[in-house]
Amino acid sequence: MTHPAVGDIAPDIALPRDGGDIVKLSDFAGKNVVLYFYPKDDTPGCTKEAIGFTENQDAFAALDTVVLGVSKDSVKKHDKFVAKHELKIALLSDEEGDVCERYGTWVEKKMYGKTYMGIERATYLIGADGKIAQVWRKVRVPGHVDAVLDAVRAL
Numbered sequence: 001m002t003h004p005a006v007g008d009i010a011p012d013i014a015l016p017r018d019g020g021d022i023v024k025l026s027d028f029a030g031k032n033v034v035l036y037f038y039p040k041d042d043t044p045g046c047t048k049e050a051i052g053f054t055e056n057q058d059a060f061a062a063l064d065t066v067v068l069g070v071s072k073d074s075v076k077k078h079d080k081f082v083a084k085h086e087l088k089i090a091l092l093s094d095e096e097g098d099v100c101e102r103y104g105t106w107v108e109k110k111m112y113g114k115t116y117m118g119i120e121r122a123t124y125l126i127g128a129d130g131k132i133a134q135v136w137r138k139v140r141v142p143g144h145v146d147a148v149l150d151a152v153r154a155l
Contacts, residue, residue: 003105003135004102004104006135008132010124011099011102012024013035013099015094016075016093017078017092018082018091023068025126030128032066032133032155033124033125033126034124034152035125036049037103037119037120038050038069038070039119041073041091047085048141049144050081050091053069054088055145059149063153063155068089069092070100071093071119072097073095077093078091103122103124104122123136123139125155128155134151
């Protein structure tokens, strides 16, 4: 499966977010965007990652950077997740999986001997020029938010 690589123009997206508004990547032209894909709302790793990005929201904003999380959960699930953990980042709902497919994060996974399709935890750092500046695949949550913040600082 192919996915956008460093130097490519990031494929535009248009997805509903928590609260129901439609968010387009093109809405943030001239800003850096952290587009992170995660498997499921309110699971341990995904919760830690979302809280980590929320805790660093001011640092990202100071660097003219927007953080957008993407999963296949519904807007309603995102709303509950945001309220429960007081999240300050936008969570986008890709229920149809189109954006996950275009970014190459809808992959075959294995757990406990079973094979299934799911979202690979991945992050794309998109520069203010709309080009992908860095990609993290098969992300491990501990230390990831700090690594992304360091990469934004290096832009």
